[in-house]
Amino acid sequence: MPARTGEQYLAGLREQPREVHIRGQRVEDVTSFPGLANGARSIANLYDMQHDAALQDEMTYISPTTGAPVGLSFIAPRTKEDLERRRVMMFHWARTSYGMMGRTPDFLNVSIMAMAEAGDYFGQNRPEFKQNIINYYEYIRENDLTLTHTLVNLQRNRHQMATTRDYNTDVALAVVRETDAGLVVRGPRVLATLGPLSDEIAIYPVRNARLAGSEDAWRYAFAFAIPCGTPGLKFLCRESFDLGRSTFDHPLGSRFEEMDAIIFLDDVLVPWERVFLFGDVDLCNNLSPRTNQYNHSGHQVVTKNVAKCEFVVGLASLMVHTLGSETIPQVHALLAELIENLEIMKALLCAAEVNAAVDEWGVMCPALIPITVARNLFIRMYPRMAEIIQLLGSSSLMALPSEADFDGPLAADLERYMDTDTASARDRVQLFHLAWDLAGSAFGSRQVLYERYFQGDWMRNASILWDRYDPEPMMQQVRDFLARS
Ligand SMILES: Cc1cc2nc3c(=O)[nH]c(=O)nc-3n(C[C@H](O)[C@H](O)[C@H](O)COP(=O)(O)OP(=O)(O)OC[C@H]3O[C@@H](n4cnc5c(N)ncnc54)[C@H](O)[C@@H]3O)c2cc1C
DSSP: OOSOOHHHHHHHHHHSOOEEEETTEEESOTTTSTTTHHHHHHHHHHHHHTTOTTTHHHHEEEOTTTOSEEEGGGOOOOSHHHHHHHHHHHHHHHHHTTTOOTTOTHHHHHHHHHHHHTHHHHHTTOHHHHHHHHHHHHHHHHHTOOEEEOOBOOOSOOOOOTTEEOTTTSOOOEEEEEOSSEEEEEEEEBOOTTGGGOSEEEEOOOTTSEEOOOTTGGGGOEEEEEETTOTTEEEEEOOOSOOSOOTTTSTTTTTOOOOOEEEEEEEEEEEGGGEEEESOHHHHHTHHHHHTHHHHHHHHHHHHHHHHHHHHHHHHHHHHHHHTOTTOHHHHHHHHHHHHHHHHHHHHHHHHHHTOEEOTTSOEEOOHHHHHHHHHHHHHHHHHHHHHHHHHHGGGGTSOOOGGGGGSTTHHHHHHHSOOSSSOHHHHHHHHHHHHHHHTSHHHHHHHHHHHHTTOOHHHHHHHHHHHOOOHHHHHHHHHHHHOO
């Protein structure tokens, strides 16, 4: 099946029963369940864009195996032009939710592509693993499947220092036995963003926590992918931040709830053809840097960051225009900070493409340092961006009638007192509902937490940047300076 439509995506979710729980209840159909359905609809809209006559050329490319159009985020880039095409496509998707859905399917499409292109890396572990990852990539590309992933073990005891975790004292997903049919795995994992709304789940090692060299570390060294409906796989959702309110009251939460879930795997059988890596601790620890998966997922992440920054700049500018605060110097300082963030993200995205190079697997790979810097910076930028929206909005974020109030007993008071010099009462209230949903509501708070953590915590990512950066030329400059007479 070439590039899917939204309806085909939704039908796929319905056709593959999966075990999803939310607030003590088993969800029968994620596409109609309140709190999940609108998020599913938003993902479906992305797939529909692949069939929009005005956009199709920018959303798809020709499959190398079937000659049919498939999603452009699956492309194995060989040139800088390929990277640009992919970024244009990813922008189209990112801009539909203004970056509020971080986990659009392109995030994992590019990651699996990178792993498949680096098939020989997996082949070192067992020769058949190379073909497994290549077959899997082709399978998800040709069927246009949606993936989630879980890389992190549930927190119980993070007493270890530096970049290792002690898997004996932790709650860790582990291989409990090997059979002729495949691996049997048991344990929980966090955090499957988009999990209930995905077709497949990929489980592979996290970049910023290395497996320690304990005797049974091999049990935790694996990479595989299985359908979300696999027997024994259960998704436990957090509460939904789509509270069933109108798009006026909760403009973001009512549309872009991508849901996060803990997963539990109760002796789940992973068929051998879905295993990409097993038992080799070194290969497991080096999977991300050696396949360059992080650079490619970063290309999607930074594209999303630009879309998000643009939206926040637009929102903040409208807020100050509405409140008439645009001549105040302190307000300028806050707006300038948002503009700086946007321009830094754009510049780093550009730098990653301009400095892209063909990697050892023959793939045109976005440059690591600009991608890493953009990803690390955004962890600190985004909470500040939400704070700036709060600082600019102040009481207008709480002097916030609901849509129903405009038809209630106080409607005349609202019209009389809540307009500003530049906005009607209704337009002002609608705008500040958006600001609150971005910077204060449960949906907005989750956005902040997402940006802080979804790609690992800032401290460990900082250590990785330091590890990968070569300061030697700069150190030499200083040595030369000190040597001057
Ligand atoms: C909204 C959201 C969505 C997410 N979606 C996904 C997803 O789709 N897939 C996925 O795999 N993961 C996802 N995650 C999980 C994310 O990868 C983790 O939150 C992140 O890697 C940090 O791990 P942790 O939460 O277990 O925190 P911990 O690793 O326990 O860290 C918590 C704090 O303690 C410090 N700390 C703990 N242990 C150490 C240590 N050994 N060395 C140094 N510092 C330490 C950290 O600096 C950090 O500040 C998501 C997280 C959030 C919040």
